Amino acid sequence: MIEAHDLTRKFGDFTAVAGVSFALSAGEIVGILGPNGAGKTTTIRMLTGFLPPSSGRVTLGGRDLFGGTPDAVAVRRDLGYLPESVALYPEMRVEEYLSYRARLEGMDRTSTRRRLGEVLERCLLSDVRRQVIGTLSKGYRQRVGLAGAILHDPKVLILDEPTVGLDPKQIVAIRELIRELGRKHTLLLSTHILPEVELLCGRVLIFDRGRIVAEGSPDQLRERLQGQVAVTVEFEAAAPGILEAIEQIEGVRGIRAEADRPGPAGHSVRFVLECAPGADPRAAIFHLAVERSWTLLELASERASLEDIFVRLVTSDRRDAEQPGESQLAGEAA
Amino acid sequence: MRGALAVFGRELRAYFFSPLAYVILTFFVLVQGWYFAMIVAFLADPRAAAGRPLELFFGQTIFTWLVLIFAGTFLTMRLISEELRSGTIETLLTSPISEVQVVAGKYLAALTFYLFLWAPTLVYVAIVRWFTPVDWGPIAASYLGIVGIGALFLAVGLFASATSKNQMVAAVVTFFCLLVLFSCGLLENLVNGETAKKVLGQMNLWQHMDDFSKGIVDTRRLVYYATGVGFFLFLTSRALAAKKWR
Numbered sequence: 219m220i221e222a223h224d225l226t227r228k229f230g231d232f233t234a235v236a237g238v239s240f241a242l243s244a245g246e247i248v249g250i251l252g253p254n255g256a257g258k259t260t261t262i263r264m265l266t267g268f269l270p271p272s273s274g275r276v277t278l279g280g281r282d283l284f285g286g287t288p289d290a291v292a293v294r295r296d297l298g299y300l301p302e303s304v305a306l307y308p309e310m311r312v313e314e315y316l317s318y319r320a321r322l323e324g325m326d327r328t329s330t331r332r333r334l335g336e337v338l339e340r341c342l343l344s345d346v347r348r349q350v351i352g353t354l355s356k357g358y359r360q361r362v363g364l365a366g367a368i369l370h371d372p373k374v375l376i377l378d379e380p381t382v383g384l385d386p387k388q389i390v391a392i393r394e395l396i397r398e399l400g401r402k403h404t405l406l407l408s409t410h411i412l413p414e415v416e417l418l419c420g421r422v423l424i425f426d427r428g429r430i431v432a433e434g435s436p437d438q439l440r441e442r443l444q445g446q447v448a449v450t451v452e453f454e455a456a457a458p459g460i461l462e463a464i465e466q467i468e469g470v471r472g473i474r475a476e477a478d479r480p481g482p483a484g485h486s487v488r489f490v491l492e493c494a495p496g497a498d499p500r501a502a503i504f505h506l507a508v509e510r511s512w513t514l515l516e517l518a519s520e521r522a523s524l525e526d527i528f529v530r531l532v533t534s535d536r537r538d539a540e541q542p543g544e545s546q547l548a549g550e551a552a
Numbered sequence: 553m554r555g556a557l558a559v560f561g562r563e564l565r566a567y568f569f570s571p572l573a574y575v576i577l578t579f580f581v582l583v584q585g586w587y588f589a590m591i592v593a594f595l596a597d598p599r600a601a602a603g604r605p606l607e608l609f610f611g612q613t614i615f616t617w618l619v620l621i622f623a624g625t626f627l628t629m630r631l632i633s634e635e636l637r638s639g640t641i642e643t644l645l646t647s648p649i650s651e652v653q654v655v656a657g658k659y660l661a662a663l664t665f666y667l668f669l670w671a672p673t674l675v676y677v678a679i680v681r682w683f684t685p686v687d688w689g690p691i692a693a694s695y696l697g698i699v700g701i702g703a704l705f706l707a708v709g710l711f712a713s714a715t716s717k718n719q720m721v722a723a724v725v726t727f728f729c730l731l732v733l734f735s736c737g738l739l740e741n742l743v744n745g746e747t748a749k750k751v752l753g754q755m756n757l758w759q760h761m762d763d764f765s766k767g768i769v770d771t772r773r774l775v776y777y778a779t780g781v782g783f784f785l786f787l788t789s790r791a792l793a794a795k796k797w798r
Contacts, residue, residue: 266646288650295648305639307562309569321558322647366643 219244219404220265220374225274227260234260236428237274242374247400249415250408251528252425258408259302261425262378265406266299278374295323298372298403302379304363308352312343312362315351316369323370333369340398341365342391357388364392368399375403381414393418412528424528448520451503452488454513463506464489469497486515555649559657560664563631567665576626580619581672587615588676604687605680609673610694611765617758620698620705621730627666628709629723631658632788636717636795651789655710659785662706670698690767697764700777701757705730707784714791733757 221241227234235257242248250258263269265276267283267290276283281293306315313334320330338344341361346354351362360380367375380396381389397418399405409415415422416436424432424439432439453460465473472492493499500517507514567573591608594600610616635641644654680686712725737756743749753759760773 263642268642268646291648291650293648294646297646299643299646301639301642303639303642305642307566307640309566310562314565318558318562319643319647321561322555322644322649324554324648 219246219279220406221277222261222265223275223277225261225264225271225276227257227264227269228272234428235264235271238425238428238430239274240423240430240433242404242406244373244404245401246421247396247405247407247419249419249422250406250425251410251412251415251422253410255427256425257428258410258425259378260428262302262376262406262408266297266376267294268299295370296373298367298370298375300363300367300375300377300380302382302408304360306351306359306362306366308350310351311348312351312354313338313347315362316365319366319369325370333371337365337369340368341395357384360384360388360392364395368403373404374406375399376406378408379410380407381409381411449491449493449498449500449503450488450516450518450520451491451514452486452516453507454486454515456485456487457510457512460487460512461489463510464491464503467499467502467506469494469499469502488516553653555647556653556657556660559644559649559654560660563658563661564664567627567661570630572626572630573665576623577669580623580669583615583619584673584676587613588673604690606677606686606691606694607765609676609765610698611762616698616761617734620701621727621734623666623669624702624705624709624730625723625726627662627669628706628713628726629719630713631662631710632713632792633716633719633722636714637719641795645792645795651792654792655714655785655789659707659710659788662710663703666702666706667699670695670702687767690765693764693767693769694761696769696774697761700774701761704733704777704780704784707781707788708733711784711788711791714788714795 219242222239225238226236238257238261240248250261252258260269264271264274265283267276270284278293278296281289283290283293310318316334316337317330320334325333338347341364343358343361343365346358351359354362360383364377364380367377377396381392384392393414396405396407400418407415407419419436421435422433422439423430451464461473461475464470470491471494474490474492476488476490491499498519500519503517504514506512588605588609591605595603595605595608632641635644645651677686677691708729709722709726712729713719713722715725716722734757737752737758737760740749740752740756743752754772754776760770763770
């Protein structure tokens with residue numbers, strides 16, 4: 219449906235996007251994931267025809283978006299776009315703004331009237347249709363922007379961080395709406411909120427420093443990128459040699475100490491173990507604990523979340539920066 | 553065309569919803585009314601030389617120019633820079649509408665509001681007509697000049713507005729450009745080179761307006777305004793397209 223061919227975008231000496239290629243087939247919901255500054259918005263701006271690429275092409279249904287021809291302008295009719303900063307005209311009323319957007323899209327009066335009612339209802343805007351946009355809360359404005367993007371029933375819908383700045387209740391409502399839209403439209407969604415991607419997208423593109431570093435469904439990514447489980451283990455108190463002893467256990471690939479927490483007897487110690495594919499060191503840990511008389515508080519295995527994969531991917535070649543990156547991400551995801 | 557109309561409608565509405573437009577409108581009517589009253593009082597004095605009030609009103613004082621330059625600046629400064637600042641430009645330029653349509657819509661809205669600004673002055677014409685027979689030719693010519701020069705000034709202002717996200721920067725740039733455009737004709741009397749004198753003479757807007765107020769319509773001048781408008785609107789659409797490249 220929409221294809222990016224080797225897109226590169228430079229701003230002066232800085233390369234924001236370097237040789238990105240991907241394609242969305244009809245009906246797909248694809249998520250673009252990446253830390254701030256990874257090139258998500260730049261990529262999206264190229265896909266929507268707002269920012270011409272330094273090199274590479276974007277085609278929508280086989281038609282070039284940057285041909286510089288009248289056709290290149292007409293192609294944009296198949297595109298609905300919600301920019302990152304949902305910018306609206308504060309002095310207009312909701313209904314007024316939406317009919318303006320409809321006129322820009324070249325819709326005729328009858329279909330405008332019909333779609334307007336539909337869209338207002340779907341985006342839960344019916345009760346503010348006569349209100350001036352400047353007086354609306356952020357959540358409502360976000361929905362007005364979304365309503366403007368889907369008004370002309372585009373084939374491809376591109377949403378740049380659609381849930382940023384909303385309260386939890388509004389986030390749920392918007393996600394519900396996005397999921398519903400995904401049934402009818404080809405949808406590209408950018409976000410840095412991980413659960414959102416797991417929840418909504420059939421396929422994920424992970425961006426880092428202007429490149430796609432991984433691609434696949436959330437499940438595939440999980441499997442391919444770690445295939446192993448992570449084991450959390452917590453002891454009541456620190457004992458000498460604990461770390462070394464655990465590291466000796468077969469199947470343990472890496473070990474990471476978590477922050478001490480106040481426990482029943484002073485401070486407990488907690489580790490997260492990365493395990494080799496197929497390995498399960500839980501039994502061995504139990505025996506070790508019995509043998510050394512360490513009190514075990516918790517022993518749990520879990521499949522790594524997409525978050526772990528994400529953190530590993532975007533920090534893989536800057537190991538020293540791993541910790542801050544992780545805590546920041548967890549903060550944002552929460 | 554539909555896209556241009558959509559932009560035109562929105563911009564025109566935005567004028568009437570913004571307080572700035574009413575402030576401009578109020579001052580415009582105040583200044584023009586006060587000035588017209590002065591002219592009438594002046595001509596009513598038996599010591600004054602005989603003259604036509606509307607000829608004086610349009611052609612021979614600096615007030616017309618102050619009004620034109622300020623209107624050109626204030627009516628256009630917001631037009632594109634506000635979209636650049638707020639980010640609405642992104643939705644506008646990703647709509648199936650070309651830059652030329654955006655520029656055309658915005659320019660026509662500014663021009664329409666500008667004409668609206670001048671509409672109350674028709675009352676002065678009616679007042680003069682009430683007391684004395686008038687010669688309609690010079691009056692029509694005067695309005696033609698007002699529209700032509702105003703159209704040129706608005707095009708300059710629209711271009712300046714496309715160059716900056718900051719309305720104030722756009723306003724200052726416009727103001728200086730209009731001052732230069734206005735005063736370069738006045739330099740006619742300060743140069744001695746024959747060609748330079750001739751060129752500057754053709755660009756002397758003061759002289760243009762003076763002639764219009766007497767009923768002299770020189771098509772070369774109309775062509776000058778029309779090409780100026782075309783040139784600056786072309787630059788504006790290029791500037792808008794260039795915004796995408798940054």
